Structures are given as structure tokens and as C-alpha cells.
Amino acid sequence: MVKLTPDMKEALVVPGKGGSLVYLATASIDGKPNIAGMRYVATMKDDKVLIADMFLIKTKRNLKENPECSIVIGHPINSGRDWVFKGKAIDIEYGFPPDFDWYGISAKEVLDEWGDWHNKQPPDEVPPDVVYSHPAQRGIVVLHVEKVYSIEKGKVGEKIL
Amino acid sequence: MGIILTNRMKEWIKTGCHLNVADKKGIPHVTVARNIDSVSDDEVIFALTRDEYSVIKEPLSENSWVAFGVSGIGSIRFCYQFKGQGKAKQKGDTIFLTVKLLELYCTKPGCYAGLRLDLKTPQELDAWESNLWKDLPKK
Numbered sequence: 544m545v546k547l548t549p550d551m552k553e554a555l556v557v558p559g560k561g562g563s564l565v566y567l568a569t570a571s572i573d574g575k576p577n578i579a580g581m582r583y584v585a586t587m588k589d590d591k592v593l594i595a596d597m598f599l600i601k602t603k604r605n606l607k608e609n610p611e612c613s614i615v616i617g618h619p620i621n622s623g624r625d626w627v628f629k630g631k632a633i634d635i636e637y638g639f640p641p642d643f644d645w646y647g648i649s650a651k652e653v654l655d656e657w658g659d660w661h662n663k664q665p666p667d668e669v670p671p672d673v674v675y676s677h678p679a680q681r682g683i684v685v686l687h688v689e690k691v692y693s694i695e696k697g698k699v700g701e702k703i704l
Numbered sequence: 705m706g707i708i709l710t711n712r713m714k715e716w717i718k719t720g721c722h723l724n725v726a727d728k729k730g731i732p733h734v735t736v737a738r739n740i741d742s743v744s745d746d747e748v749i750f751a752l753t754r755d756e757y758s759v760i761k762e763p764l765s766e767n768s769w770v771a772f773g774v775s776g777i778g779s780i781r782f783c784y785q786f787k788g789q790g791k792a793k794q795k796g797d798t799i800f801l802t803v804k805l806l807e808l809y810c811t812k813p814g815c816y817a818g819l820r821l822d823l824k825t826p827q828e829l830d831a832w833e834s835n836l837w838k839d840l841p842k843k
Contacts, residue, residue, distance in 0.1 A: 564779045564780050566722050566724075566734070566773060566779060568722075568724040568732040568734045568771075569732055570724075570726030570730045570731070570732045571726075571730070572730050573730075574726040574727070574728060574730055574766075574767040574769060575726070575769050575771075575787070576724040576725055576726045576732055576769055576770065576771040576787070577724070577771055577785070578722060578723075578724040578732075578734070578771045578772060578773050578785060579773065579785055579811045580773060580779040580780055580783070580811060582780065582813075597813065598813050598814065598817035598818070600817065600818035601809075601818065609730040611729070611730055611731040611732060612732065613724075613732050613733075613734045615722060615734045617722060617773075617775060617776070617779035618775070618776045618777055618778075618779045618780065619776065620720070620736065620775050620776050625736075627734050669780065670780070670781065672836065672837060673780055673781065673783060673812060673813065674813065675812075675813040675814030675815075678813065678814075692759075694734070694735065694736045696738065697753075697755060698755060699735055699736065699753070699755040699756045699758065699759060700735070700755055700758045700759045701755075
């Protein structure tokens with residue numbers, strides 16, 4: 544079982560709190576890949592990475608047919624945080640039964656803590672020509688991490704966890 | 705219609721990219737391309753090291769779709785996702801991955817998220833982008 548390190552947990556918070564921008568990578572069931580940058584990121588327990596579902600379109604559709612997913616540090620790069628977190632993800636949306644379980648965490652605990660992410664961690668650090676001020680959060684993507692590998696220069700692909 | 709990259713897009717892509725290739729089981733494999741060999745109107749050639757290529761070698765042999773976005777600060781300043789068909793060729797220690805661009809999406813949070821842009825004419829795309837952004841990456 545994977546256990547995220549303290550450094551990884553520090554990196555997987557919103558940039559305004561000292562964290563990172565991440566890329567969320569998925570694929571449709573017939574193999575068409577998708578990769579999109581995300582700002583709202585956090586961890587829960589020792590093996591979950593969370594992403595807010597605010598503007599997900601293809602990612603959302605992909606996860607509904609194929610849970611295979613990677614979350615990758617996008618920025619900063621070459622900074623000792625060059626990691627890919629790989630596993631199975633689900634988009635826990637409002638309306639899920641509160642006791643719905645995803646590898647040991649419930650829909651209720653995820654939505655209670657992170658269901659109003661924009662107000663909890665407002666995007667103050669995001670440039671004005673990129674930020675969107677009235678996002679409507681529909682849920683939270685929860686990645687159950689099964690493997691971590693490196694994208695550090697010279698070590699890309701090396702297993703870390 | 706086909707993609708004709710804007711000059712701004714070409715400059716940002718040259719700063720490096722995160723690439724996603726899925727295998728036949730639909731598992732995404734992500735690598736980084738720190739070096740870009742060339743960017744033309746509708747094609748990007750990534751110059752990958754052996755380790756960068758190792759992550760996508762097998763999936764690319766099964767499925768030639770490649771999706772990518774720009775690394776670093778470009779992951780927020782440069783809100784696009786590119787998709788195309790990739791083909792790799794090794795020369796010495798470098799693997800040249802040529803991606804013929806077929807699809808382009810906006811990833812800016814908000815009303816433009818997911819907007820497909822490769823259906824615009826080059827003039828429309830240029831005007832659309834100029835209305836939102838003009839910044840180029842710092843050298």
C-alpha cells in the first residue's frame with residue numbers, strides 16, 4: 544500500500560498555500576488521452592489525492608467509463624517535486640450516497656471537507672486573466688494512489704512508491 | 705479544418721510539455737518533454753531522452769494518440785490542450801516524437817473550458833486568442 548510522504552503532501556496543496564499546479568491525466572475507454580491543468584488540489588489520509596470538479600468536461604466523461612488516472616506535478620517543475628501519482632479515480636459528486644466508499648473514504652467526509660473549495664481556499668494567487676470568480680463545484684475527483692513514479696530529469700519513469 | 709498554431713502557441717510550446725499517452729487498456733502514461741526540436745504550424749517534434757521516452761514507449765506502440773499541455777508556469781498561463789497522432793524515431797540517444805496536431809481545446813477555467821478551437825479558421829483563432837492573451841514566455 545502506498546503512503547504519500549510529507550514532502551508529497553506539502554506539494555499537493557493549492558499554489559497559494561505553497562503547493563503546486565497539477566495536471567490531471569485520464570483517457571477514454573477507447574484510449575483517447577486527456578490532460579488538463581488544475582489548481583484545486585489536496586490530499587486526504589495517506590493515499591488519496593483530491594481535485595475539485597469545477598470545469599471538468601472530458602475528464603468527467605472519461606472517469607465515468609475508465610477510472611485509470613494520473614495526477615502529475617505541472618508547476619513548479621525541476622524543483623524536487625517531479626512526481627506522477629497513478630491509480631484509480633472517481634468523481635464523487637453531490638448526490639452520491641453519504642456512505643459511498645472509495646478505497647476507505649466516504650463521500651460524506653470528502654464532500655463535507657472539500658465541497659466548498661472555492662470559499663475554503665480562494666484563488667487569490669491566480670492571475671486575473673485566468674481566474675474565474677464564480678465557479679460551480681459539482682464534486683471532487685478522488686484518486687486512490689497505487690504507484691508514484693518520477694519525472695525528474697534523468698530519472699523519468701523510476702518508481703518512487 | 706486542421707490546426708494552424710498561433711505564434712504565441714509556438715513560443716509557449718517550446719518551453720516544454722507534459723505528455724499523456726494511453727495504452728490499449730486505457731491507462732494513461734505521463735511523461736515530460738523538456739526539449740522541443742521544432743514547432744511548425746500543425747506539428748510539434750519533441751526531442752525526448754531515453755528515460756523520458758521509456759514511460760510512453762509501450763503505450764505509444766499500441767495507441768498513437770498523444771495529448772499534451774505546456775509544463776511549468778505555462779500550465780496556468782497557457783490554457784490549452786493539444787491532441788494529435790504521434791510517431792517516434794530514434795537517432796542516437798535522442799527519440800524524436802513527431803505529433804501531428806489534430807485537436808485543440810481551451811482549458812481556461814470558466815465559460816471557455818473545453819471549447820474546441822481547431823474548428824476555427826487561423827484568422828478566427830488568432831483573433832480569439834489575442835482578445836484574451838498576448839503574453840509570451842519569459843526567455
